[in-house]
Amino acid sequence: MAPGIPGFTYDRVPVADGVSLSVAVGGSGRPVVLLHGFPQTHLMWRHVAADLAADHTVICPDLRGYGASDKPVETDGTVYAKRTMAADIVALTRALGHERFALAGHDRGALVAFRAGLDHPEAITHLACLDVLPTLDMWEVMRGVDAAVGFHLYLMAQPQGLPEKMIAAAPDAFFGHFLDIWTGDPAAVPFDVRAAYLDACRDAVPSIVADYRASAGIDIEHDRADRDRGSRLTMPVGVLQQDWGAALGFDAAALWRAWAPRLRHTCVAYGHFMAEEAPAEVAGELRALMTG
Numbered sequence: 488m489a490p491g492i493p494g495f496t497y498d499r500v501p502v503a504d505g506v507s508l509s510v511a512v513g514g515s516g517r518p519v520v521l522l523h524g525f526p527q528t529h530l531m532w533r534h535v536a537a538d539l540a541a542d543h544t545v546i547c548p549d550l551r552g553y554g555a556s557d558k559p560v561e562t563d564g565t566v567y568a569k570r571t572m573a574a575d576i577v578a579l580t581r582a583l584g585h586e587r588f589a590l591a592g593h594d595r596g597a598l599v600a601f602r603a604g605l606d607h608p609e610a611i612t613h614l615a616c617l618d619v620l621p622t623l624d625m626w627e628v629m630r631g632v633d634a635a636v637g638f639h640l641y642l643m644a645q646p647q648g649l650p651e652k653m654i655a656a657a658p659d660a661f662f663g664h665f666l667d668i669w670t671g672d673p674a675a676v677p678f679d680v681r682a683a684y685l686d687a688c689r690d691a692v693p694s695i696v697a698d699y700r701a702s703a704g705i706d707i708e709h710d711r712a713d714r715d716r717g718s719r720l721t722m723p724v725g726v727l728q729q730d731w732g733a734a735l736g737f738d739a740a741a742l743w744r745a746w747a748p749r750l751r752h753t754c755v756a757y758g759h760f761m762a763e764e765a766p767a768e769v770a771g772e773l774r775a776l777m778t779g
Contacts, residue, residue: 509555514540524594528554534766552694573603591615623710644703671758
């Protein structure tokens with residue numbers, strides 16, 4: 488039996504035609520939605536969620552294509568576009584009785600949160616993004632041999648068929664690689680949680696690849712259209728990230744500030760899986776954002 492977040496109740500909520508999301512809900516108070524990253528599920532938020540549940544209603548879904556949520560077939564780029572996945576989250580939260588909510592995302596979930604902030608500003612009170620750049624900026628700074636750190640981005644950008652076959656041939660080695668190299672403190676992802684992540688990813692190779700493929704295509708189109716029209720995130724935005732810019736030669740805060748005039752940007756010393764490695768600090772940052 489897969490581990491869960493203690494004290495949280497689990498449900499499945501329809502969010503679109505033929506698509507339901509698995510969601511864990513706990514606590515009471517002003518709502519905050521937490522979106523997981525790759526190669527994880529909602530479990531990555533287990534410590535932060537328990538902390539925030541003391542004074543918030545905390546909503547932790549598995550994204551479309553991940554974990555126990557539905558995994559529709561990628562018939563075209565829109566199925567896993569961040570615009571579609573963001574609409575899922577707004578529909579989910581409304582179905583749970585909340586028209587407005589704070590939203591935090593890590594990694595892939597942060598890209599969904601970013602798109603939700605642009606597409607649904609009326610619904611998002613505060614926005615937090617952990618350890619990403621917006622999709623368009625990410626591709627623009629990835630160049631030269633330093634871009635080898637993001638080899639998976641290029642692999643999963645390939646046309647439908649090849650990357651799925653390659654990854655499915657050794658899924659635990661592929662997904663486990665990122666759990667290993669991105670974890671500053673291996674003890675932060677205990678064996679049962681790691682096993683749950685690998686089980687979930689093993690069963691979701693086509694949809695995970697489709698999510699990444701969308702970020703090399705339709706997501707760029709949506710970001711570029713917003714940048715060209717001068718769209719901005721109007722709510723308070725908090726960004727926590729490792730100092731990638733020092734290694735790859737860019738100013739992360741400046742890139743984010745172009746999208747988010749009300750920005751709180753913080754570089755952190757802990758690893759990519761920061762909600763698991765430094766949950767008290769992450770929860771504190773989210774509280775500061777939501778009360779600031």
